[in-house]
Amino acid sequence: MDLEKDTYKTIEVAVGDALYKEKGSKFIGYVYPIISEEDAKKHIDELKKKHHAARHWCYAWQIGIEEVSYRANDDGEPNNSAGQPIYGQILSKDLTNVLVVIVRYFGGTKLGVGGLISAYKTTAKLILEEAVIVKKTIDVFYQLIFEYKDMNKVMRIVKEQNLSIINQKMELNCDFLISVRKKNASKVQQLFLDLRCLKIKEVTP
Template sequence: MQLKDNYHTIEKPVTDILYKEKNSKFIGFAYPIQHEDEVKHHLESLKKEHFSARHWCYAYQLGTETIRFRANDDGEPNNSAGMPIYGQIQSFDVTNILIVIVRYFGGIKLGVGGLISAYKTAAQMTLEEAIIVEKTIDSHFLLTFDYKNMNKVMRVIKEKNIDIINQKLELDCQIEIATRKKNAEQVFDIFNHLYEVTIQRIDL
């Protein structure tokens, strides 16, 4: 089985995507997120901006290998809003994303089936407007060596197309590097066998 070392997310926020159903307005927002704290921040600012709306339903997913997600109906009937929104996150195969659908009630009840359809459509329209990008899952390592070994370290970094995240180049040097997960073992072995160079994994 090939190691999966890439994932898809959205490049930047998508805002104000409008879907109407029987006088109710459903306004879609999507945000790239890295932490659960950001969910609260985005919801608070949307509630300020759309203070006269009736519902702020949302779903989010975080993580690439260990997935965390939540779907919230915010007062709509059970599973009529959050899960249809989350279903679209799964359909588009994106992660590290929050989708919020703000609903202004138009006076006509839609019923559970109507709500499921409306929230699903609003989330789908929002994601269709998003720029979806592929990112790699990287492994990070710390290299430690004396300055005199700089050339051989840099040669490997260049040959293997390894990203430098941080570097401290003095008499004793430290370089933090990142490489795609599928190349991690090979990169670790190369540096591990380099004389007078130590390599250790960094857990992010």
């Protein structure tokens, strides 16, 4: 992740059915956008139902922007012959919040560890080349609480700084959730503090 530019790369739309064949075995690749390990499990379970006659469902995922976690799973293939080659392709594209699953139908001929590494790497590469990769900003979220009479002052900063209002509640007072690009966060926070008419705190949406 390029933290200095406060951006990261991911995909927004799942892509499937990239096919690679080697000595009778079929390798079918899928890639999904995910934000949690639970997302990954759900997609893997769906593929196991769809491809119930397959022999292996190997995968790798990476989640997180500044604190990254990942997993690579060989699902019964020899150690590091499937999950790691798949994960290597995720890293080569500098992606996060993605899951890549390769479904293998065994063709009767063993490929050996080298052959498996090549097949899983190639299939992962094929499916990632089909995916549309997008660049997103790393954002900080703030809650703003203020009175109605101060709405114009708050909205002037929102417009001047091109901020996004994610959520707003208008009850006894105004409660806004806004997002700010990380590199602008401290400046924007100070602009609101300088108003001296609202409460501002950083939150996790």
